[in-house]
Amino acid sequence: MPDSSPSPAIRTDIPFRLDRLPWSRFHLLVVIGLGITWILDGLEVTIVGSLGPALQSADTLRLTSANLGAVASFYVVGAVTGALGFGWITDRHGRRLVFYVTLIIYLAGVLLSAFAWNFWSFAFFRLITGLGIGGEYAAVNSAIDELIPAKYRGRIDLIVNGSFWLGAAAGALVVPFLLDPNLFSPNIGWRLGFGVGGMLGLSILLLRRFVPESPRWLVTHMKEKEAEDTVRGIEADVEKATGEKLPPPEGSLEVHPRKVFGLELIFSSMLGKYRQRSILALALMIAQSFLYNSVFFTFGLILSHFYHVPEQRVGFYVLPLAIGNFCGPLLLGSFFDTIGRRKMIAGTFAVSGLLLLLTAYLFAAGLLTQITQTAAWCVIFFFASAAASSAYLTASEIFPLETRALAIACFYAIGTAVGGSVSPLLFGWLIESGSSWKVSGGYVVAAALLLLAAVAEWKLGIDAEGKSLESIADPLSS
Incomplete structure (x- = not known):
């Protein structure tokens, strides 16, 4: 059994050396190598959502609306x-190992989805895909936060998580061509979407060789020499790229490294000293998960069932929606580092909730067309996307380093289990009812969760902008 007892104290300046770095080619490679997974995920998730009506055809998988909701739940x-x-493996064995393994699992699930032959095979392959992407959230967000300097952490985290929607936009563009019967037969076009996405994802494995293990993780897990060598390599790369000598670090930290940190120590921290932060992270995660799994991922079905948009044209409506989702984190991200976390997170959740309430009424009353419905969602998700990305940022930076990946995993898992596994089934049933008022009632539930999350952030939020991770939450090894 691995030794979990602390070793003698050491003093390290590694966190402060990483935080004083200027933006450089190294940081750009980290963002591309790790964040590009979200683009790929956005591509294939949008293909699934946009292909929903097509997969109900007798020429494809013959899925019902309830089947499509169940497939989404399998993924979740x-x-x-x-x-x-x-998440547990990431905190125990490091970030680098896991973000290779999870990417391989994810790509396997995507490629297998192209060969599904019925509901159960498709659902199972989506389950495998979900296993990989769930692990990616824990490992990748941990690594990015621990390698990006404090003054850029908020905007970079939001943009990386928001890059999902670049893939979604690409998926929206591709779907009309995949469903064009003049180009592909009905049972071939949808499969190509998964196959191409999986093949593109293989290139990400090559990009990740530029991303080192987190020096912060190394120094707290009895690998001080490896941490020192890694930081020196990063500093040399930054100095070469910028042509300037780096200033000395401002501060140091005393830690008691361990090979492993037991689950008892980790959970006692999350449920004891950081209990209020746990409540906050959970509220944000549940709200954003319910919103996206209920509203965005059923958008194709709404267009088809209530506005009678042909399945081949659904992608054209999803495209502006995806662009709005990406523009939110891109244009608002810097304000999370300047105006501050608490004001921006509470504000984006509140605005999203209020706009969703208004749109729910207009939809139920039959006052929207497919064009105005799409425009309304674009405005809502401009703010909601920044809010959703900030939920991941919050979960990843307000807990101690030794529990960061597991904290992200726990709150993502609980939030997704509550908001994500229930909402697709719920909305699949609501849409099949054919009642716009029933569907609107589901939207009201999503809006209420967003407003509750805004209140939780205002009351319990942490002003983490510009601060080192170690000053936001003391390491368990300190």
């Missing part, structure tokens, strides 16, 4: 399981 269950399992 896989993501929850992957997040918890790989």
